[in-house]
Amino acid sequence: MPEVKVANLAKRFGDNAVLHDITFTIGDGEFFTLLGPSGCGKSTTLACIAGLERPTGGSIAVGTATFVDAGTFVPPEGRNLGMVFQSYALWPHMTVAQNLAMPLKIRKVDRREQDTLIAETLGRVGLVELKDRYPHQLSGGQQQRVALARALVYSPSVLLLDEPLSNLDAKLRDQARAWLKRLQTELGITTVYVTHDQDEALALSDRIAVMSKGDMVQIGTPQEIYETPATAEVAAFVGRCNFLTGTTTGPGEVRLDCTGKNISAPAATTAGQRVTVAIRPERLEILPSGHTAPADLNVLTAEVLTSSYVGSRHEYDLRLGDHVVQAETTRPGLTGEVTLAVEPAACLLYPTTDALPKDVEALVTIAQ
Ligand SMILES: Nc1ncnc2c1ncn2[C@@H]1O[C@H](COP(=O)(O)OP(=O)(O)OP(=O)(O)O)[C@@H](O)[C@H]1O
Numbered sequence: 001m002p003e004v005k006v007a008n009l010a011k012r013f014g015d016n017a018v019l020h021d022i023t024f025t026i027g028d029g030e031f032f033t034l035l036g037p038s039g040c041g042k043s044t045t046l047a048c049i050a051g052l053e054r055p056t057g058g059s060i061a062v063g064t065a066t067f068v069d070a071g072t073f074v075p076p077e078g079r080n081l082g083m084v085f086q087s088y089a090l091w092p093h094m095t096v097a098q099n100l101a102m103p104l105k106i107r108k109v110d111r112r113e114q115d116t117l118i119a120e121t122l123g124r125v126g127l128v129e130l131k132d133r134y135p136h137q138l139s140g141g142q143q144q145r146v147a148l149a150r151a152l153v154y155s156p157s158v159l160l161l162d163e164p165l166s167n168l169d170a171k172l173r174d175q176a177r178a179w180l181k182r183l184q185t186e187l188g189i190t191t192v193y194v195t196h197d198q199d200e201a202l203a204l205s206d207r208i209a210v211m212s213k214g215d216m217v218q219i220g221t222p223q224e225i226y227e228t229p230a231t232a233e234v235a236a237f238v239g240r241c242n243f244l245t246g247t248t249t250g251p252g253e254v255r256l257d258c259t260g261k262n263i264s265a266p267a268a269t270t271a272g273q274r275v276t277v278a279i280r281p282e283r284l285e286i287l288p289s290g291h292t293a294p295a296d297l298n299v300l301t302a303e304v305l306t307s308s309y310v311g312s313r314h315e316y317d318l319r320l321g322d323h324v325v326q327a328e329t330t331r332p333g334l335t336g337e338v339t340l341a342v343e344p345a346a347c348l349l350y351p352t353t354d355a356l357p358k359d360v361e362a363l364v365t366i367a368q
Pocket residue numbers: 013016018036037038039040041042043044045196
């Protein structure tokens with residue numbers, strides 16, 4: 001399966017520049033996800049790869065084939081890519097087998113070969129016995145599999161998926177996610193996946209590209225994106241996060257505004273910088289008041305405001321100085337004053353100029 005190379009991709013609709021200078025390379029057989037909030041340009045990027053949109057700048061190549069470059073634009077039918085959209089777009093008056101036959105007929109595959117490819121592909125997605133049903137006789141999950149089978153039946157070089165699971169209910173979606181990942185690994189097909197769902201992106205991807213307002217903000221493995229987000233905005237978008245403001249007081253030290261106390265944060269360098277400290281809720285260990293935390297941890301005193309039981313863990317809202325922070329733990333029944341302990345390495349620092357989304361700003365200031 002070939003590499004996908006996108007370089008300096010730009011797209012504008014009239015005066016509206018929606019993609020600026022997007023560059024990434026997707027490896028052979030990689031599951032690569034474009035993740036970001038609504039309107040950031042994910043679908044437009046995918047549509048440019050598919051040939052459904054004509055970029056205003058940059059180049060796109062798959063393997064040795066150049067699809068887009070100065071003076072070159074290969075139309076979608078010349079690209080041999082498989083595509084599945086959020087709305088499965090199955091032909092309602094055709095059976096499952098007929099839906100799969102359509103792209104083969106367009107490619108003038110002979111009849112006997114068509115039957116073999118359809119049977120093989122339906123076998124792969126576990127739908128052989130449903131081949132004579134019409135789309136309205138299938139569940140949402142089954143329709144989604146048919147759409148995927150239709151995109152795979154002609155052995156595309158790359159699979160493009162635009163929020164293909166978002167019409168499924170939560171439980172089905174989890175199952176479909178696991179199934180999709182298994183199928184993709186089995187086929188080894190290079191896949192570009194678009195989603196605004198960070199859990200889905202973390203669970204499925206070999207690498208994730210986080211987009212914001214037409215720019216690529218960070219590209220990395222799920223672990224890199226979650227554990228070392230490049231900006232406060234990425235930290236806020238991927239997973240839950242507490243944001244506290246402060247001022248660096250020297251190498252490795254920050255004075256928090258909310259408590260007036262210093263904490264260790266290895267990324268701090270020179271004194272006097274205004275910073276935002278980002279801490280994931282699960283990295284805040286809650287200890288009942290009076291319990292001593294290991295000496296190498298940052299220790300803060302907080303007060304439990306509310307707790308919720310969410311099955312595998314308890315989520316606590318706590319007052320920390322004039323802020324509310326969230327922490328997750330398996331410890332039930334904590335009330336009143338508690339100790340929060342956090343490893344210095346889990347206190348990520350960003351310049352305060354790093355814009356946070358408005359809803360996160362509201363969270364940061366809620367307790368003031
Ligand atoms: N055909 C079009 N004409 C004009 N503007 C468009 C067109 N298609 C997309 N846009 C604009 O381009 C921007 C990026 O849209 P795009 O659909 O790529 O975002 P997205 O990240 O996929 O969002 P969502 O998750 O909501 O689908 C948006 O501001 C959108 O309004």
